[in-house]
Amino acid sequence: MSDSETLTGKRLMRLRVNGEPQEVAAHVTHSLLEVLREEMGLTGTKHGCELGECGTCTVLVDGEPIYSCLMLAVEAEDRDVTTVEGLALQSRPHPLQRAFSDLGAAQCGYCIPGILLAAKALLDKQPNPARPDIEEALSGNLCRCTGYTKIIEAVEQAVGEMRG
Amino acid sequence: MKKNGFSVIGKPLPRIDGPAKCAGDTRYADDMVLPRMLFSRLLRSPHPHALVHGVSARRALELPGVHAVITGADVPTKFGIMPSTQDEEALAVDKVRYVGDPVAAVAAVSEDVAQEALGLIDVDYQVLDPILSIEGALAAEDHRIHTWNRRANIQKAVSFEFGDVDAGFAEADEVFEGTYFFQGNTHLPMEQYCALATYTPDGKLTLWSSTQTPHYVHRALSRVLDLPMGHIRVVATPVGGGFGGKSDPFSHEIAVAKLAMITGRPVKITLNREESFYVHRGRHPVKMWMRTGVKRDGTLTGMWFRSFLDGGGYSSYGLATVYYTGALQTVTYELPAYKFEGVRVFTNKPPCGPKRGHGTPQPRFAMEVQLDEIAEKLGLDPVEMRLKQVVAPDSVTVNGLRVSTIGLRECIEKVAVRSGWKDKHRALPDGHGIGFAASSYISGAGLPIYWNDMPHSGVQLRADRGGGVTVFCGSTDIGQGSDSILAFAVAEELGLRPEDVRVVTADTDLTPVDLGSYSSRVTVMTGNAAIQACGNLKERLFEVASEVLEVPADDLEMEEGQVRSRSLPDRGLAFAECVERAETRFGTLGATGSYRPPRHPGDYKGAGVGPTPSYSYSAAVVELQCDGDTGEIRIDKVWIAHDCGRAFNPLWVQGQVEGSVYMALGEVLMEEQIFRKSGVHKIPSILEYKSPTTLETPPIETILVETDDPEGPFGAKEAGQGPLLPVIPAVSNAVFDAVGVRIHEIPITPDKILRALDQRLKDPAVPDFAFPTPIRWTPGQGVEVPQKS
Numbered sequence: 001m002s003d004s005e006t007l008t009g010k011r012l013m014r015l016r017v018n019g020e021p022q023e024v025a026a027h028v029t030h031s032l033l034e035v036l037r038e039e040m041g042l043t044g045t046k047h048g049c050e051l052g053e054c055g056t057c058t059v060l061v062d063g064e065p066i067y068s069c070l071m072l073a074v075e076a077e078d079r080d081v082t083t084v085e086g087l088a089l090q091s092r093p094h095p096l097q098r099a100f101s102d103l104g105a106a107q108c109g110y111c112i113p114g115i116l117l118a119a120k121a122l123l124d125k126q127p128n129p130a131r132p133d134i135e136e137a138l139s140g141n142l143c144r145c146t147g148y149t150k151i152i153e154a155v156e157q158a159v160g161e162m163r164g
Numbered sequence: 165m166k167k168n169g170f171s172v173i174g175k176p177l178p179r180i181d182g183p184a185k186c187a188g189d190t191r192y193a194d195d196m197v198l199p200r201m202l203f204s205r206l207l208r209s210p211h212p213h214a215l216v217h218g219v220s221a222r223r224a225l226e227l228p229g230v231h232a233v234i235t236g237a238d239v240p241t242k243f244g245i246m247p248s249t250q251d252e253e254a255l256a257v258d259k260v261r262y263v264g265d266p267v268a269a270v271a272a273v274s275e276d277v278a279q280e281a282l283g284l285i286d287v288d289y290q291v292l293d294p295i296l297s298i299e300g301a302l303a304a305e306d307h308r309i310h311t312w313n314r315r316a317n318i319q320k321a322v323s324f325e326f327g328d329v330d331a332g333f334a335e336a337d338e339v340f341e342g343t344y345f346f347q348g349n350t351h352l353p354m355e356q357y358c359a360l361a362t363y364t365p366d367g368k369l370t371l372w373s374s375t376q377t378p379h380y381v382h383r384a385l386s387r388v389l390d391l392p393m394g395h396i397r398v399v400a401t402p403v404g405g406g407f408g409g410k411s412d413p414f415s416h417e418i419a420v421a422k423l424a425m426i427t428g429r430p431v432k433i434t435l436n437r438e439e440s441f442y443v444h445r446g447r448h449p450v451k452m453w454m455r456t457g458v459k460r461d462g463t464l465t466g467m468w469f470r471s472f473l474d475g476g477g478y479s480s481y482g483l484a485t486v487y488y489t490g491a492l493q494t495v496t497y498e499l500p501a502y503k504f505e506g507v508r509v510f511t512n513k514p515p516c517g518p519k520r521g522h523g524t525p526q527p528r529f530a531m532e533v534q535l536d537e538i539a540e541k542l543g544l545d546p547v548e549m550r551l552k553q554v555v556a557p558d559s560v561t562v563n564g565l566r567v568s569t570i571g572l573r574e575c576i577e578k579v580a581v582r583s584g585w586k587d588k589h590r591a592l593p594d595g596h597g598i599g600f601a602a603s604s605y606i607s608g609a610g611l612p613i614y615w616n617d618m619p620h621s622g623v624q625l626r627a628d629r630g631g632g633v634t635v636f637c638g639s640t641d642i643g644q645g646s647d648s649i650l651a652f653a654v655a656e657e658l659g660l661r662p663e664d665v666r667v668v669t670a671d672t673d674l675t676p677v678d679l680g681s682y683s684s685r686v687t688v689m690t691g692n693a694a695i696q697a698c699g700n701l702k703e704r705l706f707e708v709a710s711e712v713l714e715v716p717a718d719d720l721e722m723e724e725g726q727v728r729s730r731s732l733p734d735r736g737l738a739f740a741e742c743v744e745r746a747e748t749r750f751g752t753l754g755a756t757g758s759y760r761p762p763r764h765p766g767d768y769k770g771a772g773v774g775p776t777p778s779y780s781y782s783a784a785v786v787e788l789q790c791d792g793d794t795g796e797i798r799i800d801k802v803w804i805a806h807d808c809g810r811a812f813n814p815l816w817v818q819g820q821v822e823g824s825v826y827m828a829l830g831e832v833l834m835e836e837q838i839f840r841k842s843g844v845h846k847i848p849s850i851l852e853y854k855s856p857t858t859l860e861t862p863p864i865e866t867i868l869v870e871t872d873d874p875e876g877p878f879g880a881k882e883a884g885q886g887p888l889l890p891v892i893p894a895v896s897n898a899v900f901d902a903v904g905v906r907i908h909e910i911p912i913t914p915d916k917i918l919r920a921l922d923q924r925l926k927d928p929a930v931p932d933f934a935f936p937t938p939i940r941w942t943p944g945q946g947v948e949v950p951q952k953s
Contacts, residue, residue: 043188050436050437051849051850051851054354093187100182101182101183104816104818104819106182107819109185109643110353110404113188136858138857140857142354142857144353144405144827147823147824147864
């Protein structure tokens with residue numbers, strides 16, 4: 001099935017996004033970013049350059065943060081993709097989401113989905129990061145509003161909360 | 165204020181839009197999809213300056229999937245943000261004036277097809293010599309970029325003399341002069357420009373756009389499309405960063421509106437990152453010359469300031485910008501005499517416009533660096549020198565600006581103490597330095613962009629019989645938190661929780677006009693309008709409650725979801741019940757409020773730029789390391805104090821201050837909008853246009869200084885732009901402290917430091933220019949206007 005082309009030259013792809021297996025028809029030349037947003041309606045993932053320069057479109061693929069504008073959707077087939085829509089547990093926000101919201105770390109909010117995922121990837125590997133670890137992990141994600149101050153404080157607050 | 169003080173104002177509570185933004189649930193413009201939607205792309209000029217003799221879309225229209233192509237002939241009416249400089253066309257009619265100037269627009273079934281169609285549009289250009297510098301623009305008297313302006317390539321030249329400047333310099337013990345250059349830079353919001361239009365069978369047009377100024381877009385659409393404003397709805401979607409860059413009406417907005425009208429289908433356009441660098445409207449490159457007279461103790465006796473602005477291809481906000489480069493020098497330190505001359509020229513580059521601080525960071529850089537040099541030469545402490553001459557509260561400046569509250573002294577003292585200034589200045593080891601600067605900014609422009617006496621901000625309030633309250637306002641949340649400001653202002657006034665107030669904003673069909681998110685005006689103006697609307701609603705609620713509770717109306721207050729007696733706290737009525745009774749008595753409940761800034765004393769031509777409800781004040785100390793071998797700068801820490809009136813919400817104010825410091829560091833260290841001789845942008849990508857990441861952003865210690873301004877809602881002033889201003893000169897002054905060289909250019913890049921250390925960095929040259937005869941004005945000539953304070 002995965003080799004079949006549709007009338008418009010699209011191909012049927014199998015993607016596993018936020019734990020749900022999905023079949024989606026998309027052009028093989030289209031990026032994971034485009035397919036998530038345009039074919040699957042997951043517009044929580046944003047774009048800032050579509051050239052791998054700003055980090056805004058960061059998602060997790062098999063737990064690793066990647067720029068979804070630089071990965072073809074076909075490359076993500078049969079792998080686990082996590083987007084911002086998959087962060088909350090049902091209606092319960094992830095501690096990172098809660099901390100970002102509580103501290104005002106989201107101003108315009110446009111870079112925040114990508115930053116949340118980059119932060120989650122860090123915390124999944126390193127539950128007690130020091131401040132330089134956080135700065136390093138988020139250094140591939142630009143934010144023009146906050147000066148990163150509240151963002152880093154929010155990650156630290158979430159760390160505290162997750163430690164319980 | 166209520167008996168027990170504020171219930172939500174001043175508390176570090178979360179914004180109302182945080183949960184949705186952190187869930188990825190906020191719908192920005194490009195997240196919108198409508199059935200049958202087409203996609204648009206713009207064909208842009210590859211030439212910086214050329215006549216357009218013809219555009220043929222014949223081949224493009226033959227491409228399957230292309231629904232329409234429009235050119236300048238379809239939208240020929242000129243427009244522009246300022247009424248007196250309407251010099252833009254949505255698509256070039258007969259001339260292009262910068263690389264990237266739009267020439268044609270396509271609507272097609274997909275972005276890919278629209279992009280392919282651009283290559284099939286034939287344009288007959290006659291290439292002209294480009295003008296790419298201020299000097300080039302002034303010299304090219306027979307070669308004009310525009311024809312409407314009186315003097316070739318000069319958009320606006322202004323000249324003022326306030327007080328007697330010659331006498332001021334004659335009185336001085338020392339007179340200092342310097343030249344300065346502030347390179348242009350761009351806003352770089354993470355969200356690119358995006359707009360979506362639909363034209364429905366009833367002949368009504370709707371435009372959703374990532375804009376800071378839906379009201380001005382509304383006006384421009386009506387003008388260019390020749391539709392009544394009542395038939396157009398403009399909705400500003402949540403803006404993914406603006407910083408001034410989304411404040412003009414734009415070609416892409418007009419193009420998708422026209423394409424929707426032609427095709428009868430929704431049309432969306434999303435500009436790519438490269439295009440965003442060409443749309444620009446960012447910080448003007450400004451060359452400056454400044455002369456300052458001082459007494460031996462550092463007291464200012466007079467100042468003469470000249471600015472030369474490189475405006476790019478169109479006027480945009482430039483008329484205001486040129487005035488802003490000269491307006492606010494007077495509001496920080498006592499200045500008895502001041503002369504200002506400014507000129508903005510056209511060049512064949514993307515138009516410059518307002519970026520955070522709008523026209524004031526450049527002169528503030530020049531001024532605060534020159535003051536640092538003066539202190540150095542006179543053997544004074546730069547902090548002490550400034551503290552001696554801070555402007556007095558409730559005073560009028562030499563150029564007729566009225567200063568109400570001023571927390572500058574406290575800002576200066578606090579950053580000096582917290583940073584350990586006294587122990588560090590001129591005392592740090594080689595290669596380490598500390599620098600200081602201070603500044604001021606407006607809390608909203610005192611005048612609207614088009615002349616009228618109507619409110620600058622309007623609020624409508626609806627109280628529902630279930631106890632729900634909805635606030636409607638035209639204001640636009642660009643990330644600064646203006647929606648939350650409304651919710652909190654209403655919650656405070658009506659004794660509700662912010663989460664119980666619904667907010668509807670930035671929709672010209674549903675909300676009363678607010679002029680837009682620019683000039684740091686929104687908190688002060690919408691906050692005041694909201695308080696007034698609440699007051700009007702409360703009158704009715706109190707009338708009913710007074711009868712039910714058998715206490716006089718002036719004994720009532722609203723707190724914790726109740727209308728209750730101050731003197732007899734056990735007498736209270738639930739808010740919802742009170743609303744129900746009031747609706748029974750008066751019918752459907754609604755209230756309005758509006759706000760218009762107070763006038764200032766200055767009454768000369770040009771006095772419209774500079775006035776504001778209140779001035780915010782900032783002071784910064786920067787500590788850094790500068791490597792003498794590589795020229796690299798590493799910022800160790802920034803201390804910033806900001807007079808925000810009252811901190812409406814300390815978390816949000818801190819966020820604005822921190823963001824301002826960050827943006828300033830980008831400007832002073834690395835960001836520049838620069839062009840090749842062909843007029844092509846040198847670095848139109850985020851990879852090459854460097855901006856600070858987490859690794860370049862230092863710890864920022866924010867100190868909020870509260871002055872409780874009588875003109876502010878709950879005493880608040882602005883916080884989103886002013887704190888950018890002192891950081892840039894403070895870095896320059898710290899570099900001098902570290903390695904002993906003065907850099908009179910922004911950005912301060914490693915190559916400039918190395919050249920300065922080798923004594924090969926020349927001070928910037930400023931052009932010769934015959935400014936007009938100055939308008940002369942002295943305080944006391946203006947009208948006295950009653951003020952709240």
